[in-house]
Amino acid sequence: MFEARCGLDGTGFTRPAVERQHRLVLPRSGAYLLRVNGRQSFVDTGAAVITRPGDELSVAHPLGCGDTFTAVELEPELDRWPASVHRLPLDDVADLQHRLLIASCRRGADRLAVAEQVFAIVARLEASSLPSGVPSSGAVRPGTAAVHRRLVAETQEVLAGGLFTYGLKEIAAEVNASPHHLSRIFRRVTGETLTGYRNRMRVRAVLADVQDGADCLRTLAARYGFADQAHLTRLMRRQVGLPPSAVKRLLAVETRMNIQRRCD
Known part of the structure; x- marks a missing residue:
């Protein structure tokens, strides 16, 4: 697990990079455009991102670089979302859980405590992204x-x-x-x-x-x-x-x- 600030700049997309592991990316500030396997989405502090081995990733920063995030390497069994899902809604509870996780790491929390906090975040993301909880766009084409x-x-x-x-x-x-x-x-x-x-x-x-x-x-x-x-x-x-x-x-x-x- 690591906390990072993105230093990539430019409005164009970076060259695709191939992901090598299951990873959960939790935003702390900023926003950017993400392209996963050719599918583009806008990511701000209201969304987490999950990637998997073999995914091709590229990013662009039309608003400028400097977004901060936490990347967590996940065990494959923790990834219970469909393979096509990469953007997850991050509600207020999960956002605060993430910020407390950062604070715990900076204070030097042990690995068990950190792992339990990560599990709690994953559980919250699962609860908020169940099919029954996804808002419907209505009967539109x-x-x-x-x-x-x-x-x-x-x-x-x-x-x-x-x-x-x-x-x-x-x-x-x-x-x-x-x-x-x-x-x-x-x-x-x-x-x-x-x-x-x-x-x-x-x-x-x-x-x-x-x-x-x-x-x-x-x-x-x-x-x-x-x-x-x-x-x-x-x-x-x-x-x-x-x-x-x-x-x-x-x-x-x-x-x-x-x-x-x-x-x-």
Whole structure:
């Protein structure tokens, strides 16, 4: 297992690389485009990625490099998803579990404790990605469904670019859609409102900064478009079940940047 910051830059895709093992990639910050066996998807902090031996991988960074993530080598028996599945929804509980895993590794947790935390994350990912829990796109033609998914991906890319203060009208203008159409399609495809998604991404951006040593919640609230610190506190408590002060204590670690840390 290792924590890393991606240093690859450029809007074009890298040359395909062949994966050699089962790997779970958990995002901490940033966003990028991923192509697995020719199939492209947008990956931000709302999605984990699973790869398998023989997969051909390439990435692109239209928003710039610098995304951070944790890569976990999985035993094959832990990979219970269909071979065609590579992108997994990462809900708020799994996201916090991942950040606590990072904190545990940085504190020098033993291998057993780390393994149990990884198992808990895998179990959570399984629970949130069962077929019965996948939102339906409705009775639409495959071509229309693909257009809808592309619209959602473009919207997620806009928000990943840091435009958290934008309203629905401004976001819709960025993706050349009407506000009503965007709101309806986003919920149909993802199963959540655009406002709910934006709030989750804003809280995760705050968590990333806190884990990197940021201390002033008032500054973070202003940076990510919250009305004030109290607003940030309410949303964080709602999404992760803890107030910012408790999260800061749990994630208290060394603040020096580290390109790659291993927790064996």
